[in-house]
Amino acid sequence: MSTLENNSWQNIQGELSRRIIMRVWQPGEQIPNEADLAVEFGCARTTVNRAMRELANAGLVERRRKAGTRVALNPIRKATLEISITRQEVERRGAQYSHILLERQIKRPPRLISSQMKLVDKAKLLQLKTLHLADNQPFMYEDRWVNPDAAPEILQADLSEISANEWLVQNAPFSDGDISFFAINANKKEAENLAIDEGTAIFIIERMTKMGETAITLVKLAYAPGFKMHTTI
Amino acid sequence: MSTLENNSWQNIQGELSRRIIMRVWQPGEQIPNEADLAVEFGCARTTVNRAMRELANAGLVERRRKAGTRVALNPIRKATLEISITRQEVERRGAQYSHILLERQIKRPPRLISSQMKLVDKAKLLQLKTLHLADNQPFMYEDRWVNPDAAPEILQADLSEISANEWLVQNAPFSDGDISFFAINANKKEAENLAIDEGTAIFIIERMTKMGETAITLVKLAYAPGFKMHTTI
DNA sequence: ATTGATATTATGTATGCACATAATAAATTG
DNA sequence: CAATTTATTATGTGCATACATAATATCAAT
Known part of the structure; x- marks a missing residue:
């Protein structure tokens, strides 16, 4: 499947999380850096960054400067509760x-x-x-x-x-x-x-x-x- | 207090949420648009947008295109629970x-x-x-x-x-x-x-x-x- | 006046570029 | 060789610009 012309950070986030959920990228595994992914998806690095940021605070990946991004070992899923009156x-x-x-x-x-x-x-x-x-x-x-x-x-x-x-x-x-x-x-x-x-x-x-x-x-x-x-x- | 040279979206988010929490901007009230705030804070609109986006998914403000941004009437606070093993x-x-x-x-x-x-x-x-x-x-x-x-x-x-x-x-x-x-x-x-x-x-x-x-x-x-x-x- | 087309506006997103920052790797020095 | 300094690298952020999109306001035509 060609992943070209999947611009829009939502689509990219979708594709990235698909790869993680489907174990294309194993837990703990390092995933390609933003620049490379930007080339693959045919978009700017900023766009990949945005998608990655969402994945990171969803807890699916862990990111560290210079070290890069890796799939979370035990993806801690977060449930959110709305505190209403x-x-x-x-x-x-x-x-x-x-x-x-x-x-x-x-x-x-x-x-x-x-x-x-x-x-x-x-x-x-x-x-x-x-x-x-x-x-x-x-x-x-x-x-x-x-x-x-x-x-x-x-x-x-x-x-x-x-x-x-x-x-x-x-x-x-x-x-x-x-x-x-x-x-x-x-x-x-x-x-x-x-x-x-x-x-x-x-x-x-x-x-x-x-x-x-x-x-x-x-x-x-x-x-x-x-x-x-x-x-x- | 001059709010100039508060660049960095974190600082801007802080200042915006301070104004909301301290009721400088009342619940339900419309707040200035991104362009104006960008001028006030001396930064790019993108930066204000970033700060606003965070406030929006924290539930503090509600945003709609053209209509603008207003302080949430009943700020639904969200508690997040980590589902660990x-x-x-x-x-x-x-x-x-x-x-x-x-x-x-x-x-x-x-x-x-x-x-x-x-x-x-x-x-x-x-x-x-x-x-x-x-x-x-x-x-x-x-x-x-x-x-x-x-x-x-x-x-x-x-x-x-x-x-x-x-x-x-x-x-x-x-x-x-x-x-x-x-x-x-x-x-x-x-x-x-x-x-x-x-x-x-x-x-x-x-x-x-x-x-x-x-x-x-x-x-x-x-x-x-x-x-x-x-x-x- | 109601309807419908059109303009306007604020937010949303994408891009290229630059530089900041943290972490690591490489090189240098004692 | 260990310790320290210096590069290198990937992410993080900011900016100017451009265009997309949704919602509203304006205006024209019936």
Whole structure:
């Protein structure tokens, strides 16, 4: 097969990844340099470079200056999860969204929380407990701590109208954060709120967002049984 | 602050995302076009384009030809999960990896499985049940179906030496697949294998990989309690 | 006014060239 | 021969230019 006149970096990326996936180029093997490939494909080196760059951050190849490019030994595939706000998540399932603010108080958090958020021990936080509903059925129970220093206006916000989740997304920009996913047996409180039996396995997402070094919010989301997080690779 | 002589697309990306995060440019707001920004930053339009492109697939801005670029209304942050092989996952935790092949048989799968893999009903599959250990403690229990049409050599492979997981990664290239994450209460079999009580909440990853339209393998990974999947955004 | 053709505009891509940078290989020096 | 310096090489980036493409705006004709 002649690969000439496959200009456009997309086509070239396609052909390159085909060769890798079909093992034309074996894992660990060095592949031709950009200049040579440019000649083969009848295009500029820049174009090959663009295609290669995409392959590199897809994890299919590893590149090092002077050393060249080689097929990744164990191509670490990356799945990407979209972190959207709960209302959208519910509406995407074709259900009607609503939420109830169950608790709202300002107090000193447990040690575990303040250390996780790297706050001084005496700092007071806003604690919010919210139940998210899909078609009036419990969908997710949210237990959130907010650092009022990082987002003072939230103390005035009416969080029964707009959920804390949504308010923060719109009003409290964050630079980075981390997320954990795990499973737990529902405790009494969680079971009560989600209207399930105590001990039922529930899916948990724990997320902390920060602005630079300052923690903005730490939240634990407990999804009702049957929830599946899905994505493609 | 003069933003002149901030060449290099990284610096420009940094400055642009700073303006977005700091709400200099509000969500939904249209931002200056590439040509104007190129003038402001004293660089070529190509360079601004590069920076913008990165912001776009980070989900911070939305771009449309002629319409221009605007700050994303609800910046959908994407978390990326690295799908690595279990041995590496265990070793990264500083534990010693081992695995036991518990069952190996060729049979017709349940309807649910064959429909999920989009196979004809009468197709036979290789079923493999593997227990993965970290420092000789149960770490994860794997229940896997492999389509021998897609990877015939696996029938000859010695899967007590190298795990099916690892064998497939190295020998059966895939083009795409999908993953689900959820929580279940351990059934009798899972409890037994993971040495836990029946009903304990366990974290499940279900993954199917395909080569084009052909399903290669469908696997259900049941992680021992305490497992947390972690990433950053 | 609605429809349809045409111009305009911002982003998207390709190219040739130049130079920067990191890593390696080769050459030189003690 | 080991250690250090100096070339060499492949990727990384920036720029000017050109043209492609998609979406919108403008204008003409019915």
